[in-house]
Amino acid sequence: MNKLKVLMFGWEFPPFMSGGLGTACYGLTKGLTNKNVDVTFVIPHGPEDMKAEFVKLLIASNLSRYNLKIKRIDSLLKPYLTETQYSTNYEQYIETLKTKSENSKVLYGRNIYDEVYRLSMAAKAIAMTEEFDVIHCHDWMAFPAGIEAKKATGKPLIVQVHATEFDRTGGNSVNQYVYDIERQGMLQADRVIAVSYFTKQKIMQHYGISGDKIVVVHNAVDFTDEPNFNVKKNEKVVLYLGRLTLQKGPDYFIEAAKKVLDYDPEVKFIVVGNGDMEARLVDRVAQLGIGSKVLFAGWASGPDVDRMYKLADLYVMPSVSEPFGITPLEALRNNVPVIISKQSGVSEVLKNALKVDFWDVDELANKILTVLNYRGLHHELLHHGAIEVRTFSWNVPAQKCIDIYNLVLHEHAHGEKAP
Amino acid sequence: MPNVCFYFQVHQPYRMKRYSVFNIGNTSDYFDEHKNKEVMQKVAKKCYLPTNKAILDLIHTYKKSGRQFKVSYSITGVALEQFEKYAPEVLESFKKLADTGCVEFLSETYYHSLSYLYSKEEFKAQIELHRKKIKELFGQEPVVFRNTELIFNNELAHFVESLGFKAVLAEGADHILDWRSPNYVYKAKTTKNLKLLLKNYKLSDDIAFRFGQKSWKEYPLTAEKYATWLNQHAEHSVNLFMDYETFGEHQWEDTGIFNFLRHLPHELFKNPHTHFVWPSELALNEPVAELDIHNFVSWADIERDLSAWIGNNMQNSALTELYALEKMVKELNNKVLLEDWRKLTTSDHFYYMCTKYFNDGDVHKYFNPYDTPYESYINFMNILNDLILRMKKHIQEKSIVIELKDKYHVQHRITDRPAKMLNEVIR
Known part of the structure; x- marks a missing residue:
């Protein structure tokens, strides 16, 4: 042929x-x-x-x-x-x-x-x-x-x-x-x-x-360029990575961060990306008084993205409407367990992830807190997620x-x- | 002399409400009354009521003919409680069955728990609770024991014998029987007189799993055909052990399962030597051999071991933490706390956390109220954290350790080591 x-x-x-x-x-x-x-x-x-x-x-x-x-x-x-x-x-x-x-x-x-x-x-x-x-x-x-x-x-x-x-x-x-x-x-x-x-x-x-x-x-997800970084840390880190725009739901991430921090202040939230909502989000974080706990890292790509994943204990994709969503697969490839919104294509195929409705901020905060505190949960999510993501070629x-x-x-x- | 021993397991767990971190300290209402009621009433309608009626009719039919149709049940305490609350007519129909004198009730743990594996003391206590309940409702004192999910080994046999039981049920798994037949009475190596009654899983599963499967080469299974299989046996008895929900719930009515049940005794009695027997009657036989069973066997999954409930980090952590609270919760001497703790010992909660088949989209799913094993663990641990908080408050109120008062004002944060935290506070 x-x-x-x-x-x-x-x-x-x-x-x-x-x-x-x-x-x-x-x-x-x-x-x-x-x-x-x-x-x-x-x-x-x-x-x-x-x-x-x-x-x-x-x-x-x-x-x-x-x-x-x-x-x-x-x-x-x-x-x-x-x-x-x-x-x-x-x-x-x-x-x-x-x-x-x-x-x-x-x-x-x-x-x-x-x-x-x-x-x-x-x-x-x-x-x-x-x-x-x-x-x-x-x-x-x-x-x-x-x-x-x-x-x-x-x-x-x-x-x-x-x-x-x-x-x-x-x-x-x-x-x-x-x-x-x-x-x-x-x-x-x-x-x-x-x-x-x-x-x-x-x-x-x-x-x-x-x-x-x-x-x-x-x-x-691509596996040929598997990264290998080791970043040290002492606080638990929750990562958002994506454009800061309505479709991606970064505002829900911030609201959930507030709820988590009210309960457990020893958590850091890192927001990677830029976009039309950036100013509004920074403003909201200040208004909620969690500025020292929510860090805006700006746009990153390539090795910097991988470094961010390595830092994280948990990746959250709170998208309002996500046709697919590759980042959760990248996160798992970097050994980070994930919470994803049910309003995403990837939630149709990825089993070993926690799933929430993007608007359900309480449930998102509940899941963030439990993944960070229940080691058995973190371990099993990651263990099975990392195996599963390797089937996505x-x-x-x-x-x-x-x-x-x-x-x-x-x-x-x-x-x-x-x- | 082909004997047939029917044993049915009746169980419904208390399913939990969705319980978030933010519910901790605010509500101690753990169990989903609405859902449990709904499930109970659905299963009552599809299974318990029609099956009890069919069995009652059979008992009456054959009583007149001079031959008896007999069955045995074990009904968990949590199922009985839920009958009382949500479906009293089911309880009445079981009482009617008990009144015929053709039904034997077996013993098990009240909460359908894995307590044998974690605390012999609690295991004993739950058997005693169950004994009282059966006595109160049906006027019987069980003499045969079946452990949760037929979990069994040598040591369990030994322990159960010390409690005075005459026989115990177990799975007739290939790896314990090897070339032997499950249709004889055995004994475990560690016991003096306790008889071991083994499930004939092939013939049991023909009804419980394969009955409605159109792809099965024996489909459709008629009572006539099945009776010829049973009537071939001349050993002690063919032990048909299964979930009672097989009738009408796992195998729906339209598979013909009820007709099958109604016609089976008639077909079996065509052989003039065939009898129905109870486990307690089988216990009168001399064992044909001694079996040496070190590793636990159960009737779950193809592995027939403990891996449906124990094994992954979530299950291990949940079980260890739960049982670590036993001593404390009992010392507090508070009925409500103890009962809530005991409801958490039900094995179903740990079954929901199983990741074994999750990735294949599995059998566990059918019985699982959660989307993923992860959600069930989150729910369980959140509830356990609230239970700890209530225990702490109780200690404070009772002023068991007065100087601790200040420590309780520390904001409660969730932990996967709640028992440890409680011990630290108390020390």
């Missing part, structure tokens, strides 16, 4: 990444290339002086080991960007342009929508020149690119949904434009991959896509994707219609 070739569109990829999407794309791509699939990964890539905050080292040199080609499209788009944030970036860009030279051409779109459109046109150009069998794109910013690539080449399109607009906004003030793009992508696609049944349900419910067309492929989701590629290619070759 001929080697499968996949053209992938994403928003982020190591080393240029800020969140779980990049980790997932990286893991999946590695799994695919392990299985002898060729992947060309296309990502937007900003001008040097703008991307500094995103540049984190994540074994870029390792990438050359794989049959993986990374293509960058010059763009101001970044993952998890909102309309306003894009506009701010755009204005900054225009400013920097002015300082450079009088004649610089304005390269990027005036607003986020123009830019997404521009990106899709660039994608079309790449699609015309690259050799591939299947198009696979990740989340809404990449969907127009995928649609254009399909139009230009007639190759089958797979869209993978890591998060919907309903997750990002918690269902409040859903951006109609983003929603339309998401829905268009799902309609135009030959198959839709959802990262959990939780997400599949949302796609069916909010986007009216037939369940037959949606395949669930759960994420996994990226080869599994990679194989599921390959099966989907083959399925759509077969349908395509025989003129069968996708469901």
Whole structure:
């Protein structure tokens, strides 16, 4: 059989990444290339002086080991960007342009929508020149690119949904434009991959896509770059790691911290990450008078993330709406037991974790306190969790994707219609 | 002379409420009345009432014919209490069965506990409580003992003999029987006269587990077919030991389990030599051999050992801490505290903490009110922490050690070593 070739569109990829999407794309791509699939990964890539905050080292040199080609499209788009944030970036860009030279051409779109459109046109150009069998794109910013690539080449399109607009906004003030793009992508696609049944349900419910067309492929965790740190400590540490934004529920983490500290002051809470809620959270911590017990560590990635895990006695993922959630798997990989919200995809597959409703702050505090104080519980959760997490290999989701590629290619070759 | 010995275990635990760290010190209401009532009434309707009626009918039918249909039961004290509270009609129907003179009641620990493994004194006390209860309700003095989940070894046999019992039940596990048949009466190496009655697990499990399984090659199991299997045996007796909830609860009515039960004696009596016997009657036989059973056997899981209740860190910690409180809780001489402590000794609480099959999505799940073993341990330990707090308050009120007063004002924090903490305070 001929080697499968996949053209992938994403928003982020190591080393240029800020969140779980990049980790997932990286893991999946590695799994695919392990299985002898060729992947060309296309990502937007900003001008040097703008991307500094995103540049984190994540074994870029390792990438050359794989049959993986990374293509960058010059763009101001970044993952998890909102309309306003894009506009701010755009204005900054225009400013920097002015300082450079009088004649610089304005390269990027005036607003986020123009830019997404521009990106899709660039994608079309790449699609015309690259050799591939299947198009696979990740989340809404990449969907127009995928649609254009399909139009230009007639190759089958797979869209993978890591998060919907309903997750990002918690269902409040859903951006109609983003929603339309998401829905268009799902309609135009030959198959839709959802990262959990939780997400599949949302796609069916909010986007009216037939369940037959949606395949669930759960994420996994990478074990090849297993870290090895030893950090000393004397206080019990509870870790939050994720963007500080509504979807991730950091505010529930803070409220639970207060309840825990009222009961047992010998606990430290570390908040790793940044985001639009940061100021509000810092303010709330001060208001609750637990400033010395709740530490904001800012954004971390790569080895710093692992160092954070090593520090922790317990990892908490209180997400309000988490399509999958890879961090609990990373925590277990680093031998940290986890409490996760029931409103997450990962809770469908991870058995050896404590699970709470994100809004149930009392129960979250109860579970934090018991894990920190009952050694038998900590030990068993970790023991079984660490064994279980080793069954989550990226080869599994990679194989599921390959099966989907083959399925759509077969349908395509025989003129069968996708469901 | 094929004899058949039916023994049914009747048990319902007191299931706990969800009990958080923040409930400690605020409520000592540990048990989920609503849930326990609901379960009891459901099982009464599906199992206890219809099965008791079927058995009563059988007893009456065959009494007239001159041959007796006999069965034996052990009913835990906690099940009896819950009958009294939530389903008195079930208790009445058991009393009616007792009145026929065709039913034998066996002894066991009142709280269906693992006390033998942790405290002989408590073990004895719970057997005595159970004896009184059976006497009071059914007017019988049990002479045959069955330990919780048929947990058994040489030493237990020895101890039980010293309490005056004539026989004890155990699992007829392959690893203790080897080539021998479970259908004879044995004795344990450590005893003088105590008889050992072994469960024929193959024929018992044909009813208890396989009866409704469509994939089983013997499905559907008719009374006629099963009777021919039993009637082949010419040893002391075929011992059919099982949970009473097999009828109507584990095997639903639509599997035909009740029809099977109603027709079985008729089919068995086609052999003029077949009789039903009680465990106490079997105890009159001379044992055919001595068995040497050092390691504990039980009737649970495929391992048939203690690993369903003891083994992981959560189970070990919960059990050790619970029994570490025994001496203190008894010295306090407070009925309510002692009863709450005893309700925590019920083996089901530790079964819920089992991680053995959790990862395969297992049998334990069916009986488990918790989503994970972790939640059950959290609940148990939180409750144990509250019990300690109440014990401390009680000590203070009774001014057993007056100079300790100040220490009680130290804020209580949860601990997985509550007994140690209590001892420190008292010292």
